[in-house]
Amino acid sequence: xxxxxxxxxxxxxxxxxxxxxxxxxxxxxxxxxxxxxxxxxxxxxxxxxxxxxxxxxxxxxxxxxxxxxxxxxxxxxxxxxxxxxxxxxxxxxxxxxxxxxxxxxxxxxxxxxxxxxxxxxxxxxxxxxxxxxxxxxxxxxxxxxxxxxxxxxxxxxxxxxxxxxxxxxxxxxxxxxxxxxxxxxxxxxxxxxxxxxxxxxxxxxxxxxxxxxxxxxxxxxxxxxxxxxxxxxxxxxxxxxxxxxxxxxxxxxxxxxxxxxxxxxxxxxxxxxxxxxxxxxxxxxxxxxxxxxxxxxxxxxxxxxxxxxxxxxxxxxxxxxxxxxxxxxxxxxxxxxxxxxxxxxxxxxxxxxxxxxxxxxxxxxxxxxxxxxxxxxxxxxxxxxxxxxxxxxxxxxxxxxxxxxxxxxxxxxxxxxxxxxxxxxxxxxxxxxxxxxxxxxxxxxxxxx
Numbered sequence: 001x002x003x004x005x006x007x008x009x010x011x012x013x014x015x016x017x018x019x020x021x022x023x024x025x026x027x028x029x030x031x032x033x034x035x036x037x038x039x040x041x042x043x044x045x046x047x048x049x050x051x052x053x054x055x056x057x058x059x060x061x062x063x064x065x066x067x068x069x070x071x072x073x074x075x076x077x078x079x080x081x082x083x084x085x086x087x088x089x090x091x092x093x094x095x096x097x098x099x100x101x102x103x104x105x106x107x108x109x110x111x112x113x114x115x116x117x118x119x120x121x122x123x124x125x126x127x128x129x130x131x132x133x134x135x136x137x138x139x140x141x142x143x144x145x146x147x148x149x150x151x152x153x154x155x156x157x158x159x160x161x162x163x164x165x166x167x168x169x170x171x172x173x174x175x176x177x178x179x180x181x182x183x184x185x186x187x188x189x190x191x192x193x194x195x196x197x198x199x200x201x202x203x204x205x206x207x208x209x210x211x212x213x214x215x216x217x218x219x220x221x222x223x224x225x226x227x228x229x230x231x232x233x234x235x236x237x238x239x240x241x242x243x244x245x246x247x248x249x250x251x252x253x254x255x256x257x258x259x260x261x262x263x264x265x266x267x268x269x270x271x272x273x274x275x276x277x278x279x280x281x282x283x284x285x286x287x288x289x290x291x292x293x294x295x296x297x298x299x300x301x302x303x304x305x306x307x308x309x310x311x312x313x314x315x316x317x318x319x320x321x322x323x324x325x326x327x328x329x330x331x332x333x334x335x336x337x338x339x340x341x342x343x344x345x346x347x348x349x350x351x352x353x354x355x356x357x358x359x360x361x362x363x364x365x366x367x368x369x370x371x372x373x374x375x376x377x378x379x380x381x382x383x384x385x386x387x388x389x390x391x392x393x394x395x396x397x398x399x400x401x402x403x404x405x406x407x408x409x410x411x412x413x414x415x416x417x418x419x420x421x422x423x424x425x426x427x428x429x430x431x432x433x434x435x436x437x438x439x440x441x442x443x444x445x446x447x448x449x
Contacts, residue, residue: 176291186342191406256307292352357388
């Protein structure tokens, strides 16, 4: 590790510097020529710069990526450093690679050969990282730092390709990423975990589990994610009614999923006690499932129904499906991403397909229908029914990319060159983190100097 991790970090970061120097430039709203651009386009005030519309949402999304996802993964009693630290590493590398990959697909100027970036590019890069962070949840405690970077490298690449197919070629609407982020990221991580199955993982059973303060730290991550999820889903929607509606629908779905999660968790225990695993995870399932349909006219009570159902489905998954998958399919899913991201994301994609197919001018109005589904240009003749079919197809594409791409990456990670922990040392910070060893030594010696 003393050679491989520094080598990978240095080489890849130098590669990012070179590639940014060749391709990346500021867009017209962040360039010093903004004043001229403003005058040429009759923009009356700096307040109309997209920064002032998008940056508050970017802040919220950024907090979710680094604090929300990071602390949610600190539930393991001996792997808190690894959970939050490797989350930090993946996101810091992934956002740079995402700006390039998404730029090549969406923002490359064919005349200059340059990619222009602005505040919305930063939001999309964070979204791209989210897919790899979700996948990391399935692998938590079982992979080395170098392997996490490989997961991010291929995860961001696959994400950019499937996003281009789903959003550009199929012209699907998926502002909050039920399909392109959660469904893809969940199945990507599950496929890798399945290929990397460890038959002797029981040797690390003493490390697998939580204690009081590790669950409390994980709950901090849950609360950050829960509070900011309306911003996550609405961050890149169209200004105006679409963004407003997305925040409302996500807000309601999240609230509904909390109550059904608590209800089912309590019902399962003979004495009616709650399980922190359910509260930390299943309470977020409503936000995941609303990622696609949130900008549609699903209605407030429809959003509550989605959250109601997702809280039940996700909690049921933690209670019964995860143990079944581990026993029968040899699928070791550390964080339960199958129940929080993969299944709710898949169902969210199909819910979006149904709501899109049911859209009508009587509900949206003609202009509203065109604006919501972007029925313009080559897609001007598309009907809501056809749009619903393409939305469903987009969900299938995300599943296929996740499973096939994850299986390929899993086989790459099986090569014995990555410095991954032994079966008896999984879920333990002592393998990769020096401060933990120093603290442990102090405790054993009875000294904290």
